[in-house]
Amino acid sequence: MQTIDFKGKKLAFYKEGKGKTPLVFIHGFCEDSQMWDEFIESFNGRYLIRIDLPGFGNSEVQDEHSISNMAQCVNAVLMHLKVNKCMMIGHSMGGYVSLEFAKNHPEKLMGLCMFHTHPFADSEEKKKSRTKGIEFIKRHGHILYVRQLIPKLFAYDYSKGYPFEVNKLIYNASKFQSTGIISGLEAMRDRQDNSDVLKKIECPVQFIIGKKDIAVTLDASLAQTHLPNISDIHVFNDIGHMGMFEAKSRTVKILKKFLKFIEF
Numbered sequence: 001m002q003t004i005d006f007k008g009k010k011l012a013f014y015k016e017g018k019g020k021t022p023l024v025f026i027h028g029f030c031e032d033s034q035m036w037d038e039f040i041e042s043f044n045g046r047y048l049i050r051i052d053l054p055g056f057g058n059s060e061v062q063d064e065h066s067i068s069n070m071a072q073c074v075n076a077v078l079m080h081l082k083v084n085k086c087m088m089i090g091h092s093m094g095g096y097v098s099l100e101f102a103k104n105h106p107e108k109l110m111g112l113c114m115f116h117t118h119p120f121a122d123s124e125e126k127k128k129s130r131t132k133g134i135e136f137i138k139r140h141g142h143i144l145y146v147r148q149l150i151p152k153l154f155a156y157d158y159s160k161g162y163p164f165e166v167n168k169l170i171y172n173a174s175k176f177q178s179t180g181i182i183s184g185l186e187a188m189r190d191r192q193d194n195s196d197v198l199k200k201i202e203c204p205v206q207f208i209i210g211k212k213d214i215a216v217t218l219d220a221s222l223a224q225t226h227l228p229n230i231s232d233i234h235v236f237n238d239i240g241h242m243g244m245f246e247a248k249s250r251t252v253k254i255l256k257k258f259l260k261f262i263e264f
Contacts, residue, residue: 001058005080006076011051012058019047021263022083023247028092028117029184030146030173032057035091039244042252051077051227053097055180065183067093067191071100078108083131087262089113089255092185092215092241099194102201111262113206113255115198116241119227121193126255134182142181146173150182155212155240165245198227206232206258208251210239232258 003012009042014033023046025036032048034057040048052059070188074097078086087110090098095117100108122130137145150170151159159166173181198205205228209221225233234254239246 003058004076004080006073007060007062007064009054009060009133010058011054011060011073011076014048014050015081017043017045017047019045021069021231021259022047022049022081022086024083024086024088024249025050025261026075026088026090026097027051027053027056028038028094028200029188030056030149030181031091031169032172032176035169036244039248039252042256043160049077049081049083053094055183061180062185065186065190066097067187069098070097070187071104071134074098074101075105075108084108085110085258087111087113088253089115090117091115091244092117093188094186095119096191096194099197100191101196103197106200106202109201109203111204111206111258112201113124113208113258115208115251116210116216116221116243118193118216118224119198120220120224121191127189130185134185137178137182137185142176142178143174145181145241146170153241155210155236155238155246158240158242158246160247195224195227197257198224201228204228204230204232204262206255207234208243208254209235210241210243210246210250211235211237212240215241234259239241 003010027035032052036050054062088098095114118202207225225231243251
């Protein structure tokens, strides 16, 4: 793991391998770069970059709690590594960050994978839910919060049949600071709608969608797919919000095919 200073705070990332198209993996809420450990084994030998967003993993909480600031953190790492072009894979909150990055640095993207995520702003109901989450964490701490949250991200059958992966994510999230999780909730709640970014984006966009995803509804997932000029759409009937675990081999396969397409 490497670190840089960004706005006076530590920003952590992993860099490994070589290649013409760096793959930049951006994790979701209550996750860190470790979530990709097993998934990226199938990409050994490629140039891989994984970033801990502020408040998660080994990156410190930033003073500004926003998706925009998270995207600036991603760009700071890429500038440090002298990366001018990349393929970005954003999961959930990481997709929000990826789109914000695309808005400000479209010339740096060869392709974008929207991994169980969407471009739309929170509804008023969702904003209230995130505020309630913040209040809950302030009263009770974050460990009980993540114990309740993470199992719900998986399709029911998977979470019951594969407790190791679920419990590992809970364990890792339990080690984060409450302030980091609160900052993530605030950033997601207050983010802007970025559907126009998908409309204007010039690079191909891949969509990985789970029909059993309760974090990103099927309606929201499908509503975005017609926005880019070039879309690669994959809908899985049997998975929830965590396809990199629930359907690792299938999601690896379609991502590899997408990479061949953008590198052609």
